Amino acid sequence: MKEVSTKISLLFLIVLFFYACDSTKRVPNGKKLLAKSVILVDNNKENSEEVTELLSQKTNTKFLNLPFSLYFYNWAKPNHDSLFAEKFLKDSVRFERISKLLSSKQVYRLGESFWYSGIHNFLKNTGEPPIILDEAKTKKSLTKLKAYYFNQGYFNVDATIKIDSIGLKKVATEYNVTLGKPYIIDTINHEITSPVLDSLYGKTKYLSNIKSGEQYKSDNFESERNRLTNNFRNNGVYNFQQNYISFDIDTIKTGNKANVNLLISDYSFRAGDSLITTPFKIYKISEVNIYTDNPSSKNKVKIVDSVVYNNYNLYSIDKLKYRPKAITDAVFITKGGIYADYKNNLTSRSLNNFKVFTYPSIQYEVDPRDSLQSSLIANIYLSPRKKYSFGASFDALHSNIQDFGLSGNTSFSIRNLFNGAETFEIAARGNIGSSQDLANPDNTFFNISEYGADMRLNFPRLFFPIKTDKILPKEMIPSTQISLGFAKQQNIGLDKENFTGSITYNWTPKRYNAVRFDLVNIQYIKNINVNNYFNVYRSSYAALNNIANNYLIEQEYLNENGNLTIPIGTNWFLDQVLGENQSINPTPSDLDEIRSINERKNRLTENNLIIASSYSFSKTTKTNLLDNNFYVLRTKLETAGNLLSLFADGSNQPLGPNGNKTFFDIEFSQYVKAEFEYIKHFDLRNNKVFATRTFFGIAIPYGNSNSIPFSRSYFGGGSNDNRAWRPYGLGPGRSGARNDFNEANMKILLNAEFRFKIFGKLRGVLFVDAGNIWNVLDNVEDEELIFDGLASLKDIAVGSGFGFRYDFGFVVARFDFGFKTYNPAHEEGKRWFREYNFSNTVFNVGINYPF
Template sequence: MKRIFAKISLIIVFIIVFYACDSTRRVPNGKSLLTKTELKVDEKVINDENLTNLLIQKPNPKVLTIPFSLHIYNLGRPNPDSVFASKFIYDTLKFKRTAKLLSKKQVYRLGESFWHKGIHTFLKSTGDEPVIYDEIKTKKTINRLKSHYFNEGYFNVKATYTTDSVGPKKLKSTFLIQLGEPYKIDSITTAIASPALDSLYMLTKSSSLIKKGNNYNSSVFDEERSRLTAYFRNNGVYNFQQNFITYDIDTIDTGKKANVKILINDFTYRDGDTIRTKPFQIHRISEVNIYTINPNQRNISSITDSLTYNNYNLYSSGKFKYKPKSITNAVFISKGGTYADYKNNLTTRSLSNYKVFTYPSIQYKINEKDSIHNSLVATIFLNPRPKYSFGASFDVTHSNIQDFGIAGHLTFSIRNLFNRAETLEISGRGNIGSSRDLANPDNRFFNISEFGGDVRINFPRFLFPFASDKIIPKSMFPSTQLSVGFAKQQNIGLDKENLTGAFTYNWIPKRNNTVKFDLFNIQYVKNINIGNYFNVYRSSYSALNSISRDYAVNSNYYNENQNLIINSGTDGFLNDVLGDNPTIFPTISDLREIRSIQERKERLTENNLILASSYSFTKTTKTNILDYNFYLFRIKIESAGNLLSLLARASNQPLNESQNRTIFDIEFSQYLKTEFEYIKHFELKRQNVIATRVFLGVAVPYGNSNNIPFSRSYFAGGINDNRAWRPYSLGPGRSGSQNDFNDANLKISLNAEYRFNVTQKIKGALFVDAGNIWNFLDNIKNEDAKFKDLSSLKDIAVGSGFGIRYDFGFVIARFDVGFKTFNPAVNSEQRWFRDYNFSNSVFNFGINYPF
């Protein structure tokens, strides 16, 4: 399959590069394809994308000097309708023959088919049409360049252009800029008519962006205008707008110096047909009205219930359904307070986080009862969402566990559960699937299933025994979530039952910063079908079966094929080697491996009880989905088992066979876990990005545990990790992934990816992934799997490869091919590039970017 795909890929590349290599095939006669543009400023070539983006016309983008997007466009026919008509419609003989096989109506529809029209539309929409040189656009570019540099203080800038032929129907354009000497800011004065504004300006004057001695730059003046506007509006000047700030720039006979005067006139407004002016004033809030009402019913006659709470007036159509405090706690606009834009933003975000209202509307008007007109009435309109809502989804799935699956998900929500804006969500999920796994020998098509349910309730505040506003103020949007869930598997692995519960606090200390604190997170995993272990973990069975053949083993342990019987044979052999009265004495190396198999079997078949607390902090500078230059930082600390240990000791709970304490006869886990992740994206040009990621995680068992539960361990490999290895198939260390599902308690992952545009919709990527997992301070005896010291870093595996992504707009489909570049599990002389070929590559299909 891999070889076939590799051949298909090479054929596609061959077709695009060679069949469509004539880049000018869609260029009309008498026209020229723009193949290169160059910007020279004072005879120096400029490649700064902020400047080259000023060029109205730029050549078709290239990858490794090849304009793939143009070639893809050229593959599409410019007039598929005409070609189809001449071939099938106007050729009456062929039309009649085709109509006999189909029908006349279907022949006409054939012209709209994908093969005759759709594929050409797809190619042209995916590729980029040729950029035909246009002299008018070139002259507009000259004006744009002169305007840009004029705004940067080069008032005497000169700009010209030249064109050169670089081949048949191909042309290069060069823009030549001579800047001259820039003007610099000299004196800065102000003329502010309103005394209130003048006083505010003096308080922020030292923070001005306009500095004496700097080059004149109009963008700085615009930024200063925005800064002052935000400052005034956040300090009570309700009716202030940017257009009230103007600048008087004097450059006449100043010796290339600019004397700046900041002008702010009085407030101008229309009173009927008359334009009036008055000084700006600082406004205060005299009244706050809150309406929980449908927007279509905003009239006095629809108000049937009202009340006043803590200086807020609340109105409703019908009985007021909310505790007043729950609403007013989310409002940052207060009676007697100064008007401020940031209070509007906080109020809007806080009320939106409630999830019981649609996006709120806040309106202001001058209080007519105020004779000096410097007080405002604030009105907040809240449109309640439906109290009950129902959602359903349906998916067809495929995974490494099931060949085919059908999954369904149902959700029922109740809003404003206790009349304090709480949200209750009850969800159920189910999945049935088909698996050919040896662990599930069943002749039925749907032979595996999984179902579960979750109940979550969200409180838009902290549930705390005492007031926490001074610790976490409401401006940080605190919330509390309680959740409980249950899931059960049948014919999947060991048929686990999974019971979970959590009590979680969330808050946002700063914009783009989030904190999550799990006061407790409990998980109980029960293995129902322990006897299925060696059917599931075939690597362990094969190793045990192979070792047994070297010794005198009870013949009753084997089947007719001389393989150990599961479970009587495998358990009997393990008991004969490791039991209290052993009868088989293997070599030291075999004994070590048998003991390792037994320890892993005990670990993966034991029931797990985990009671943990954790703290997670995330910070990002990403502002929107189009931000290609940002970083994300995440740290998490988790501690498990301490409370259960205290309870077990206080209640004198008995010890089990492993001499560990239990709760309700279940051995509980105790460990300390910490994770660090840093993602950084560097934007180059034309949305080309270098994306990097660093991840470090370690979980150390102690006290009641000598290993980490499988559900809290780390694995390596997969579509979002080291893509040259499949999930769970890398590590630990240099042990060579001896198990079916390899895990460990220490992980290092380093990733770097160069993402570039092939066309507007097709993206390419080159990547390098490095990392591994190790066992660290646990009970694993395999020296090849352990992290001993810094010398163990030589066991970091390296994978590299390439990827192709298609941008659908709302989602990105991703296909990556990973090659094992450095494999620490093989002999030292064979580690580098030994399996660097398609036959040993790993194909990864995913949705959106890996990091």
């Protein structure tokens, strides 16, 4: 019976699909669906996005040459509201019967439900209505095509259009473009009447975007206009605008050559009824006024407090609340300097970085005291944000740790704390949850909890005891953050307490470069419930218990099933094998595995004190959100434990239980860590992007450590990693992820994605991920886990698959299906495509793109 029902359901879906696949179902009588549109340029088909986007009317979006977007739209009922009213509201008998089960109000609201309304609205919004042929738009497209190629230097371009019927209610359009011979730039001359502009032009003439011998392209002329405008305005020509630049192009009897004459006229302005023309001149700044309360007009608002500092005038309608140096250090417009647009931008960015003002307003006026009318007064208006702000949020959540949870966050901010535009933030968070997988002796619903607090103090400058202006000039917009944090878990894992603190400096050497320097980053992790180790790391327990079953164990250390109790039985067994008074002598192979289990247990349960310093550098060529042709480079170098090691040596600190140096009786970590990441996006046009990522990271313990703390180690797998494996489910090496949370101190990762548009807001992706983690130069001795030169690269795991992205505008939802393509955990010869099926697929859900 079940098999028959499945077949009926499948048949129903097939019928529904083909019913929707009638692409002309929503095409009105007498109209034609634009089913195909082709552009032929010199009899060659043109598919570039730059050209196809010129068409005012394009066909419905297609995927695999099928208009799925139209099919989705056709699935929706166009008049679902009237159908619902006909079915329920106008049928009094049915309405009365349904009202007895629900209520009259609920019957009316039923029409707004997902099944009767929401699903149809979703299909309409996701899909696309049929594109009906509009001959006016085809003529407009023809004009655009001719204009486009004209601007590419084809001054004799010709274009025609042909419309053919290709079926019932369907037509195809064919645009035929004949280019002819392109025009080439020949001579380039200039006529610049203002001596100031002529001099500035001559200094940068070699940077011109218009070059003799190149094909004429209008874009190059527009780029040259922008270049000249920026050059003039950044060198003091305050009132220059792009419209003063024009080009005279001579193509008469030149034999497909274009002679260019650059024309820049003088400055003109209207004074009363007269139009006055005068040469452009360079303006200097005679005065800089800073209004810290942003009055609408300084003449209408009484200034109560003012101060002159370092040639800057600061005004306030109340007592001045800011230290003058703090404000003026962020201003790059200087008295006596020449006007420059880039100084305005730098000043705006720097003041905006304070986070105590909204975006500043910078205005200029000609100084009336200057008889030559070549001086400017700069007025900078600042709008303070509220000194105090409070925020709170509340969420219900579900995760792999808790079946149900409630979380809350609160934050409180104080701006301009010390009158130097500093901001102080304090935030508290808490979470209570319910989990059936964790111990619950009191049988309470909320049996797990986590809470914490963080404090951050931000300075819009380098907070350092000595001057650093010569090392990091203020043009780099430096800032400092001092932070402290505490978090505690209860009934989660080993019930950690986490103390953190840091002093961090940030600056931007260039517009799209960023540097972060952690002078000191402190983390102390204290494990409260170490006896819960084997309840959390079940793989280690299973391995230890299987070995213990081979030996005679006293009954008091076993449960009713004959397994080691936790923690009494497991601790007793480890002590009897590895302790001073050992009573169990296992085989050599069992002894090696028990030692390995005990070493991992000691490492993951020990308290960690990490005092590190790090330097991070990042660079990107991405200029805006729509840029799909860019790269991102990130590097990081971190060292830990060096200062503590010197302190321990100099103060004769006692050694810890493992024979390592201590700081206040806590063994500290010592290591060096380096990371490199490179992301590259290639814009393939037509809504197609090819994206790649390369990552390499290594952390090497030395001195006081022979392993890396868990919080500083690497893991493989997950929605932003190798998507064919779950988080912590890959490696190390070819070990096959034998532990619960597999980690190591070296990682290689390579990702590649081909992204494409399916229709509407739905995107598709094909991906390949490759990488793994290994142990290197630490205390691990298992050869399967260790990176041993180039030969270990054969342990790189490969996953591949497909996914979908749905763009909600403010966020992108991501769904990926990963398949294990090459699994190094299998024996050689059986690693490729052994698990390439849906039963072994890994489903990943994420937010936004993985890289």
